[in-house]
Amino acid sequence: MSPDAINVDNIEFSYGNVHAVKGITFDVKEKEIFGFLGPNGAGKSTTIKMLTGQIFPKKGKISVLGMDVTKKTGRVQARIGVSFEQTNLYEQMSAVENLKLFADLFGVKKFDADKLLAMVDLHGRNRDHVSTFSKGMKQRLMLARALVNQPEILFLDEPTEGLDPVSADNIRKIILKERERGAAVFLTTHDMMEADKLSDRVAFIHEGKIVALDSPYHLKQKFGKRLIKVETETASGELKETEITMDEPYTADDVRSLFAEEKVITIHSEEASLEDIFIQITGRGLTG
Amino acid sequence: MNGRIIGTLIKKDVVLFFRDKFFGVMTLLMIVVFIVIFFILPATIRGTIKVGFYVPSFSTFFSKNLMTDGLVIQNMESDEEVRRAVMEKEVQVGISIPGGISALLDSEKPTDIFVYSSSEVPKDIQEMYTVLMNEMVTRMAGKKSPVNWRAVVLGPDLGGSQVPYRNRMIPLFAFMLIITETLGLANLISSEWETGNVQALMVTPLTVIDFFAGKGFTGVGLAFSQAFVFMAVTGGLKQNAFLVITALFLGSILVTGLAFVLASVAKDMMSVLGWGVLVLIVLVLPATAALFPGLFSGWIKVIPSFFLVDILSRAVNYDIGWSGNLKNIFLLGGSGVVCVVFGVFFLKRKIS
Numbered sequence: 008m009s010p011d012a013i014n015v016d017n018i019e020f021s022y023g024n025v026h027a028v029k030g031i032t033f034d035v036k037e038k039e040i041f042g043f044l045g046p047n048g049a050g051k052s053t054t055i056k057m058l059t060g061q062i063f064p065k066k067g068k069i070s071v072l073g074m075d076v077t078k079k080t081g082r083v084q085a086r087i088g089v090s091f092e093q094t095n096l097y098e099q100m101s102a103v104e105n106l107k108l109f110a111d112l113f114g115v116k117k118f119d120a121d122k123l124l125a126m127v128d129l130h131g132r133n134r135d136h137v138s139t140f141s142k143g144m145k146q147r148l149m150l151a152r153a154l155v156n157q158p159e160i161l162f163l164d165e166p167t168e169g170l171d172p173v174s175a176d177n178i179r180k181i182i183l184k185e186r187e188r189g190a191a192v193f194l195t196t197h198d199m200m201e202a203d204k205l206s207d208r209v210a211f212i213h214e215g216k217i218v219a220l221d222s223p224y225h226l227k228q229k230f231g232k233r234l235i236k237v238e239t240e241t242a243s244g245e246l247k248e249t250e251i252t253m254d255e256p257y258t259a260d261d262v263r264s265l266f267a268e269e270k271v272i273t274i275h276s277e278e279a280s281l282e283d284i285f286i287q288i289t290g291r292g293l294t295g
Numbered sequence: 296m297n298g299r300i301i302g303t304l305i306k307k308d309v310v311l312f313f314r315d316k317f318f319g320v321m322t323l324l325m326i327v328v329f330i331v332i333f334f335i336l337p338a339t340i341r342g343t344i345k346v347g348f349y350v351p352s353f354s355t356f357f358s359k360n361l362m363t364d365g366l367v368i369q370n371m372e373s374d375e376e377v378r379r380a381v382m383e384k385e386v387q388v389g390i391s392i393p394g395g396i397s398a399l400l401d402s403e404k405p406t407d408i409f410v411y412s413s414s415e416v417p418k419d420i421q422e423m424y425t426v427l428m429n430e431m432v433t434r435m436a437g438k439k440s441p442v443n444w445r446a447v448v449l450g451p452d453l454g455g456s457q458v459p460y461r462n463r464m465i466p467l468f469a470f471m472l473i474i475t476e477t478l479g480l481a482n483l484i485s486s487e488w489e490t491g492n493v494q495a496l497m498v499t500p501l502t503v504i505d506f507f508a509g510k511g512f513t514g515v516g517l518a519f520s521q522a523f524v525f526m527a528v529t530g531g532l533k534q535n536a537f538l539v540i541t542a543l544f545l546g547s548i549l550v551t552g553l554a555f556v557l558a559s560v561a562k563d564m565m566s567v568l569g570w571g572v573l574v575l576i577v578l579v580l581p582a583t584a585a586l587f588p589g590l591f592s593g594w595i596k597v598i599p600s601f602f603l604v605d606i607l608s609r610a611v612n613y614d615i616g617w618s619g620n621l622k623n624i625f626l627l628g629g630s631g632v633v634c635v636v637f638g639v640f641f642l643k644r645k646i647s
Contacts, residue, residue, distance in 0.1 A: 059498045081500050089498045095491030097307070099314040111303040112499040152495075 011070070012037045012160050012191035013058060018067030020053050027053040029215035030067065035160075040182065040192040042206030042223075044199070044281065046291065050215040051195045052092070055162055058193065059089050072159055085113060088158030090149045092165040092195075098138040102129055102148055105137060106155055113156040127151045128177055143174035150178060160191045167201060179205060199281040209281065213289040223281060230287055231279025235262065239269040246272065296508055300501050304509030305516070308483060312517065317564075318479040325475060326521055329468040333529045336461030345369060346424070347377045347386035347411075351394035374409070381411045381449045388412045388424050400436040408432070409445045421446055465531050466607035467582040469522045469543065470600065474578055476518035477550045477557060478571040484510060484558035484642070485567055493646055503646065507555075507639055514551035519543055526611075535610040538617055541624065542610070546603040548631035553578075555638020559645050581605070599630035 013035040020028040028050045035041040045051050056062045057069060060080035069076045071083045096105050103120045110118035124133050127147040137145060146166065153161060163182065167175035175198075182192055182205060196202050202209050203223045210220040219226060233253040241247055247269075251261045253276065265271060279287075313319040349371040369386055371377045377389035389411035393399065399406045410428065412421045425444045432440055487493050496506065522543045526532050532539055553574060561567040581601035595601050602623040609615040609623075617624075 061494065061497055081502060084498050085500045087498070089495070091491060091494065093491045093494075095495045097311065097492060098490070099311055100307075104310075108303065108307050109495075109499060112300055112496070112501055114299065114500070 011035065012039070012072060013041075013193065014068075014070040015054075015058070016068045016070075018054075018057060018064040018069060020050075020057060020062065020064050022053075027215055028057070028064070031212065031215070031217045032067075033210055033217060033220055035191050035193055036207075037191055038186055038189055039207045040186055040194060040205050042202035042209035043193060043195045043212065044197075044202055044209055044285065045195075045212035046197075049212045051212060052164065054212070055089075055164055055193070055195065059087060059162055060084055085156070086158060087160045087162060088153035088156060088190075089162045090153040090164065090166055092168060094142070094145045094149065096137045096145060096148060096152070099136060101134045101136055102140075102151075103133045105148065106152055109152050110155045115156055118155065123151045123154060124148075126154075127181060143170045146170055146174065147178065150181060154185070157188070158190055160193060161185055162193045164195050165197065166194070167196070167198060175201070199285075203281055211285055211288060213285075213291075218288050219284070226281065226284050227279055230284040233279070234277045236273075236275055236277055237262075237265055237271060238273040239265065239271050241269070297500070297502070297505055300505045301509045301512065304496075304501070304505065305513050308509065308513040309517070312479060312483055312513070315479075315482070318475075318482060322475060322479065322517070322521060325472055326525055329472065329525055330528050333461050333464060333468065336459070336464065344388065345386040347371050347380040347389040349374055349377045349390070350392040350396070377409075378411055378449060381413050384413055388421070390424065390428060396432075397435070400432070400440045400442075403441060405441045405443055407443045407445055409447055411447045411449055413449060421448075462612050463608075465526070465529055465611050466604045468529075469525055469531065469607055470546070470582045470604055471579070472521040472525055473518045473543070473546050473550050473603075474575060474600070476514060476521070476547070477554045477574065478567060479517065480510065480514040480551060480554035481557035481561060481571060482564050482567045483513075484554070485561045485563060488558070488645065489563050497646070503643060506646070507642075510555070511551055511635070514554055515544070515547040518547035518550050522547070531607070531611045534614050535616050538610045538620060538624075539607060542603055542606040542620075542627065545624065545627045545631050546600075549599055549603070549627065549634055552631060552634025552636070552638040555642045556634065559638065559641035599627065599634070602627035602630065 011034040013033075015031060015033050017030045017032050018028060019026070019030050031050075031054065033041075043051055043054065053062070057064050058071060058076065060076045060083055063077045072086055074083050076083050097108070100108070102124055106120040106123060107118065110120070121130070121133055124130055127150055129144060129147055129151070132140070132144065137148065140148065146168075150163070150166060153163070161182075166178050166182070170178070179201065182194070186192055192205075194202070194205065206223060208220065208222050209226065211218050219230075221229070235251040235253060235258075237249045237251065239247050239249065249265065251258060251265075313322075345367045347369050369380070371380060371389070374391040377386075377391045380386045381389040389409075391409045391411065393406065393408070396406070408428065410421065410425050412424075425446060429442065429444060432442055487496075493506075497503075523540065526539060526543065557567060557570055557574065561570055577598060578600040581595050581598050582604045606620045606623045606627065609620055
């Protein structure tokens with residue numbers, strides 16, 4: 008079993024009287040993409056801030072790359088990369104200047120900004136001011152900035168939020184490449200499809216607590232219902248949709264009787280989504 | 296503190312400062328405009344001198360003989376009134392001739408005649424009036440008289456020559472250049488906060504100390520360099536250069552501290568300008584006081600910028616060196632340290 012990139016032990020954090028994170032425990036393995044899912048205000052951003060040393064937990068311990076993040080903040084930050092939900096680039100500087108600034112802060116020698124910009128499909132705009140970029144371009148540049156020091160852990164906060172499908176897909180490809188390079192990825196997102204596609208494991212956070220943590224496959228196995236959706240045509244010519252729950256003793260009989268008694272137009276299976284599971288566990292959706 | 300990181304921050308801040316169309320252009324423009332104004336203003340002084348005159352007898356004789364272009368005579372009722380008028384700057388020169396001057400001169404006993412002047416009147420003007428009065432007394436007595444001419448300077452003796460307006464403007468312009476950086480630096484920091492740039496910086500190896508050191512060096516450097524250039528071009532460094540440079544440096548620290556305070560309360564450029572204008576109004580008053588002495592009373596001395604303006608004014612215009620400015624230097628340095636400590640405290644709270 009690979010060692011932990013991140014180890015979080017029962018951490019808590021409060022903003023005044025607001026208890027944002029209430030004793031959460033989890034770990035992220037090396038080379039793992041870990042999805043951290045929850046609605047707004049659930050404690051995702053507070054957790055990321057604690058993991059990246061921006062704020063310190065009031066209780067509990069965080070170990071990142073084997074170091075206590077509260078004691079060796081600078082050393083931890085030198086080996087991680089963070090891409091924020093809010094676009095926080097220097098708009099009056101060019102793409103190259105933005106990347107070089109952070110490469111200098113990280114002390115990266117022989118830094119090739121053009122190569123990194125080509126990787127995120129921003130070649131040709133290297134010398135343009137960021138203020139002239141579209142949201143998708145800015146998002147890609149933020150990701151490139153998070154990669155300047157070839158981080159061992161990549162923290163991505165809503166990396167595809169508000170992007171068109173092509174841009175979002177490009178970013179997902181880069182995330183997978185980073186995993187291949189050897190980085191662990193801590194990913195927060197509202198996009199359940201994205202989390203499902205990318206994550207090795209996901210944690211659901213709700214009201215400051217982790218309410219479920221497992222691989223998407225196992226969560227679906229454990230909480231989700233598999234269905235067969237059958238569309239039939241009645242004698243009067245009307246279309247009717249019927250749902251049959253799979254994995255039940257009566258499933259085969261129900262399917263057989265449908266085919267025998269009615270004219271089947273379409274049939275397909277359907278798995279529960281992570282969103283369905285989140286709603287099932289917490290009683291509310293992720294986008295609220 | 297990490298020198299490499301601080302250097303990177305300074306480079307970035309200077310680039311961003313001059314890419315901000317408002318503050319970047321304004322900074323360069325102000326240096327040019329102030330230098331141009333300085334050279335447009337007359338280098339010589341031409342003004343009216345008011346003379347307070349107390350002579351119980353022969354007043355008409357003196358008044359008639361003193362009538363000249365640019366001179367206004369005001370007859371006074373007593374020696375005390377002459378002194379008061381000079382002290383309160385109603386007149387620049389006061390002459391007090393004892394009663395029965397004619398008899399005193401005839402007796403050939405040594406007689407004291409007082410020529411009072413305010414500290415802003417140049418020595419050559421004081422001497423000119425003493426010579427003039429001596430001439431008239433000799434003419435009145437018809438012979439050389441044993442008069443003891445007592446020249447009394449009322450108020451602090453600033454010595455030196457009368458200062459042309461353009462030279463008086465030097466402290467004001469230098470201070471304006473320095474204080475402008477309060478707004479520029481505060482805007483730079485608050486916009487970095489507003490856009491989340493600070494958050495991005497804080498997840499790199501940069502520490503909070505590096506952050507403040509970078510901002511501090513940038514602020515002091517920008518403020519100091521502009522004022523230094525202005526002083527160098529306008530001849531403000533011809534005398535007491537090291538003292539002037541020290542004052543500019545301490546003044547730059549003061550405005551950098553104020554910029555930190557301003558950035559800690561401001562949310563965006565508009566609020567920087569809003570709060571900044573309030574601060575500017577208060578801080579510019581002492582500079583105006585240097586331009587127009589007597590316009591404000593002693594309360595102006597509690598405003599830290601007074602120390603800077605006063606040092607510049609005394610060093611540049613009256614050739615007063617370290618010994619005459621030591622107290623102001625300490626007060627200016629102390630005010631700067633206090634402002635920086637407060638600024639770092641408030642800004643750190645905001646950033647954390």
